[in-house]
Amino acid sequence: MADTTTRAKFRWGLLDVFVVVFALIPVLWIASLSFKTPATLTDGKFIPREWTLENYRSIFSTDQFVRALVNSIGIALIATLIAVVLGAMAAYAISRLDFPGKKLLVGVSLLIAMFPQVSLVSPLFEIERQLGLFDTWPGLILPYITFALPLAIYTLSAFFKQIPWDLEKAAKMDGATQGQAFRRVIAPLAAPGLFTTAILVFIFCWNDFLFAITLTSTERARTVPVALSFFTGESQFEDPTGAICAAAVVITVPIILFVLFFQRRIVSGLTSGAVKG
Amino acid sequence: MADIVLDKVSKKFPDGTVAVADVDLEIADGEFVILVGPSGCGKSTTLNMIAGLEDISSGELRIGGQRVNDKAPRDRDIAMVFQSYALYPNMTVRENMAFPLRLAKLDKETINAKVDEAAKVLELTPLLDRKPANLSGGQRQRVAMGRAIVRQPKAFLMDEPLSNLDAKLRVQMRTVVSRLQKQLGTTTVYVTHDQTEAMTLGDRVVIMRGGAVQQVGPPQELYDNPRNLFVAGFIGSPSMNFLHAAVEEGRLRTALGDVPVGDRLRRELEGADAPRELILGIRPEHFEDADLIDDDTRQRGMEFTAPVDIVESMGSDKYVYFTVEGERASAAELEELAADAGAADFAGGGSNLVTRLSAESTVTEGQDRRVWFNLEKIHLFDPSTGRNLTLHEGRAAGALAA
Ligand SMILES: Nc1ncnc2c1ncn2[C@@H]1O[C@H](COP(=O)(O)OP(=O)(O)OP(=O)(O)O)[C@@H](O)[C@H]1O
Ligand SMILES: [Mg+2]
Numbered sequence: 001m002a003d004t005t006t007r008a009k010f011r012w013g014l015l016d017v018f019v020v021v022f023a024l025i026p027v028l029w030i031a032s033l034s035f036k037t038p039a040t041l042t043d044g045k046f047i048p049r050e051w052t053l054e055n056y057r058s059i060f061s062t063d064q065f066v067r068a069l070v071n072s073i074g075i076a077l078i079a080t081l082i083a084v085v086l087g088a089m090a091a092y093a094i095s096r097l098d099f100p101g102k103k104l105l106v107g108v109s110l111l112i113a114m115f116p117q118v119s120l121v122s123p124l125f126e127i128e129r130q131l132g133l134f135d136t137w138p139g140l141i142l143p144y145i146t147f148a149l150p151l152a153i154y155t156l157s158a159f160f161k162q163i164p165w166d167l168e169k170a171a172k173m174d175g176a177t178q179g180q181a182f183r184r185v186i187a188p189l190a191a192p193g194l195f196t197t198a199i200l201v202f203i204f205c206w207n208d209f210l211f212a213i214t215l216t217s218t219e220r221a222r223t224v225p226v227a228l229s230f231f232t233g234e235s236q237f238e239d240p241t242g243a244i245c246a247a248a249v250v251i252t253v254p255i256i257l258f259v260l261f262f263q264r265r266i267v268s269g270l271t272s273g274a275v276k277g
Numbered sequence: 278m279a280d281i282v283l284d285k286v287s288k289k290f291p292d293g294t295v296a297v298a299d300v301d302l303e304i305a306d307g308e309f310v311i312l313v314g315p316s317g318c319g320k321s322t323t324l325n326m327i328a329g330l331e332d333i334s335s336g337e338l339r340i341g342g343q344r345v346n347d348k349a350p351r352d353r354d355i356a357m358v359f360q361s362y363a364l365y366p367n368m369t370v371r372e373n374m375a376f377p378l379r380l381a382k383l384d385k386e387t388i389n390a391k392v393d394e395a396a397k398v399l400e401l402t403p404l405l406d407r408k409p410a411n412l413s414g415g416q417r418q419r420v421a422m423g424r425a426i427v428r429q430p431k432a433f434l435m436d437e438p439l440s441n442l443d444a445k446l447r448v449q450m451r452t453v454v455s456r457l458q459k460q461l462g463t464t465t466v467y468v469t470h471d472q473t474e475a476m477t478l479g480d481r482v483v484i485m486r487g488g489a490v491q492q493v494g495p496p497q498e499l500y501d502n503p504r505n506l507f508v509a510g511f512i513g514s515p516s517m518n519f520l521h522a523a524v525e526e527g528r529l530r531t532a533l534g535d536v537p538v539g540d541r542l543r544r545e546l547e548g549a550d551a552p553r554e555l556i557l558g559i560r561p562e563h564f565e566d567a568d569l570i571d572d573d574t575r576q577r578g579m580e581f582t583a584p585v586d587i588v589e590s591m592g593s594d595k596y597v598y599f600t601v602e603g604e605r606a607s608a609a610e611l612e613e614l615a616a617d618a619g620a621a622d623f624a625g626g627g628s629n630l631v632t633r634l635s636a637e638s639t640v641t642e643g644q645d646r647r648v649w650f651n652l653e654k655i656h657l658f659d660p661s662t663g664r665n666l667t668l669h670e671g672r673a674a675g676a677l678a679a
Binding site: 098164167169171172174176177180184188 | 329
């Protein structure tokens with residue numbers, strides 16, 4: 001018995017290691033490339049023979065990248081905030097209330113999530129040009145919210161459903177209004193769900209390339225994934241690979257920080273002790 | 278503090294379910310009223326309507342003389358204790374208890390004083406800084422009570438507050454609840470499934486079935502003078518024995534022999550639309566070992582002989598189970614009661630007779646035994662309506678009443 005479990009553990013462990021290595025090697029490869037000098041860039045060595053920070057220095061010295069970074073952070077944060085707040089309200093209604101058209105609402109939001117984004121690109125381009133939203137922050141924030149909302153509503157309503165309804169009734173009996181019950185009892189318990197959703201939505205906005213490349217044309221609203229594709233290096237004859245890798249590393253860092261920061265708040269079992277004995 | 282009046286209160290859910298139908302109930306100021314009934318009979322719905330958590334479909338609800346149908350829970354000034362306790366897991370015990378006071382915008386010192394006082398009453402003082410997750414079931418229960426009593430509301434509503442506790446703790450908490458209610462003198466409506474809680478806690482008991490009130494009264498009165506078959510079978514543990522009885526020329530043919538009937542009952546059974554079949558009900562304690570009774574007592578009852586199935590000696594008395602032949606008593610009420618109790622606990626309609634005999638009885642398993650039962654204490658029910666025919670002006674009169 002004990003023998004089979006250790007063997008099973010070993011097999012699973014091996015599989016885990018394989019998956020992690022498989023997923024991480026490209027990332028590490030990019031990190032490695034970002035520290036190489038142009039001369040050693042193509043030597044095929046995993047660990048750079050000559051270390052340099054020149055690539056990083058070069059991307060931060062160009063206005064191009066810094067502007068894109070600011071755009072990315074600003075647009076992703078604003079879109080995340082709005083999507084999570086709206087999503088929380090919608091999810092709360094869906095999980096708690098019985099209202100006519102509820103099924104339709106859920107169905108439509110599912111439809112939006114499944115709609116091929118690529119087919120919306122040209123109409124959106126036309127619409128935004130007409131409305132003067134083209135190449136502006138709101139021009140990207142709006143479509144991001146549209147596509148992030150279904151995601152937010154789904155994850156959040158799953159979280160809200162876990163919160164015992166009795167708590168809300170208890171709050172009402174204790175003298176809370178509907179709003180107070182939500183703010184002081186439900187929202188704190190839904191916090192892990194809110195953070196999880198925030199992470200997912202943020203990553204979605206941060207990584208988007210399709211909308212960003214079609215709905216922007218200048219540095220005004222261009223985000224990092226797009227800016228990367230325009231990278232040319234400092235002079236026309238320079239190979240931009242090193243700089244692109246450095247930029248890729250730089251835009252990965254906020255995501256990692258974001259996840260690490262919020263992960264500590266995703267404490268499971270926050271609702272334990274609320275009900276039953 | 279206030280009285281609570283339900284005036285033809287009904288609840289119809291959007292899907293058409295009528296959970297509560299025309300309930301009339303007057304709960305006096307300071308009274309402790311128990312709602313009992315089988316699962317799904319509308320107890321919680323009634324309580325939620327009083328609380329304001331469910332809308333009232335029709336009828337009027339008055340608290341302290343004021344119509345409150347359209348008032349939100351927060352404006353009714355009522356506290357509720359939930360079966361699930363519903364403690365706020367993100368708050369400490371102190372914060373949980375202070376929550377209603379903070380919402381009422383009391384100042385910090387008053388809040389602390391009130392919470393400390395309630396904590397002392399409920400022996401929660403050492404636990405004030407813990408989170409609910411780190412409390413035992415009984416402690417959580419007391420915190421839930423504490424949260425209800427801190428703000429001195431007009432009334433308490435409790436929905437099966439003790440049903441998640443183990444048996445021993447339940448007995449302890451029962452006395453806590455009872456003591457607390459007496460001490461505070463606050464009007465209380467208490468929903469329960471538990472016979473013992475219903476019989477011991479309340480001033481009055483309300484028995485519900487299928488959304489309708491069956492009978493309201495002090496526990497002893499419901500026990501002695503049940504208005505119908507349902508109440509008779511619901512109250513009492515072990516429950517009343519029910520036997521089929523055929524009406525035949527002034528007597529009733531039953532598995533225990535022919536039962537004579539008095540004039541009053543005979544008149545009732547002579548009517549053209551009078552039932553030809555009845556259900557006879559006898560409580561276990563109205564049987565006795567025929568060897569142990571004096572002649573005086575013997576006159577008031579009759580005897581039969583039956584094989585002894587099982588003898589359970591409780592020390593103070595003996596529960597003796599007999600097998601009797603004959604048709605089973607059948608009525609919708611009995612089936613419902615059996616379903617609610619789980620067939621094992623409810624022998625009422627079957628061919629098993631549960632009796633409680635004196636400890637001195639020498640009865641042994643397997644023998645045939647002569648048993649006496651008290652005719653003045655039997656109840657007769659009309660199987661179609663469930664009505665208790667032996668009830669005369671609210672009092673049970675037995676079979677022989679003239
Ligand atoms: N939201 C609802 N919609 C439709 N029917 C409902 C709803 N809530 C309750 N009911 C029905 O109303 C009836 C009464 O329910 P209620 O919860 O009051 O029963 P109860 O007496 O408290 O039962 P229990 O002892 O099991 O708690 C049940 O038949 C139930 O199915
Ligand atoms: Mg209930």
